[in-house]
Amino acid sequence: MSIIIGCSRVSTREQDPAAQEAELLNAGAHRVFVDHGESSKMRDRPQWKACLDYLREGDTLVVRRLDRIAASEKMAIEIINDLQEGKINIKSLTEPDIDTTTPMGRALLGIVAVFAQLRVDTIRENTRRGLEHARAHGRVGGRPTVMTPERVEQAEKMRADGKTIAEIAKVLGVGASSVCRALASDKLNQD
Template sequence: MKIGYARVSTADQSLDLQLKALKEAGCDRIYQDHGISGMRFDRPGYGKAMQALKEGDTLVVWRLDRLARSMLELTDTVTTLHNRGIGFRSLCEYFDLGTPVGDFMLHILSAMAHFERALIIERTRAGMAAAKARGVQIGRPPAMDGETFREALFLINRGLSVPATATQIGVGKSTLYRYLSENAARYHRLNM
């Protein structure tokens, strides 16, 4: 039996091209993950595909990077498949693991996929560093600014509980507790 697996990383991407190619390749069943990064280990479609595969079956993917994004993960997956007596085929890279050339190509292509991912990470980090140097804030904005924190302190000093104060200023109570803990010295100074 041929089991197909298709994946796209973002919700606005389409699986149509992969699904069509897998059907044309004769896949009996196709499992898919839509809007899920290849770096995640908890991909439901991937898990179901791996469970469905039995000895003598073949896992078919459109491209190697649809299955894994790191050389280690790809090598581990293919080794696990091989040890279970399951074949592996990638349509775009035109190889079948059932051949010596396919085995050789897998190692070359998995190294390239790993290199590509490392370059993406390097470029992302360089871009973030350049943005920080320009004064751009990276990540989520803080839950509270200084003015909101002062308002929270005022309400707490007037006798309002921390949970009620958090509701009043529109933040979670754990966030307010964290801010109070992080700014304990300043908080005590203001209470004196």
């Protein structure tokens, strides 16, 4: 027997989830899982995990809005796809197009998923093209190194005097990994 399960979330401990719970119960939810003071960016929220464990094939997950379970469009699509693979429907109370219990809702969701993937692919392609253009013009992305030529020279002298990487990093006020990279890079350039 399929049932309706509600899932709710409030971002801070000070917020009261009672209004969301009431809406979900009025929508027919048999049980409501509430994450209190949890970010939707976190996939392993305690009550969200409990909700997923509780849901069975044929059940319907009802939410007030998709942002109660997912922080981004991409995450929402992934969650909806996971639910659909488990033959679990999803319905949003404030987003009427999100209702996989109807043929139109499933079709619209498929279209939304295609456009979300297109958006991700376009961003990836534009980023790749931008990085290639920057490299072609002698620019390399990333954070500038903290190891100036003077610091590299000082690090080499300290290393020759038998100082450890940790000691050098402390004296220079940089991370040990920065010292290692600089010394390795300088050694490669000398060879």
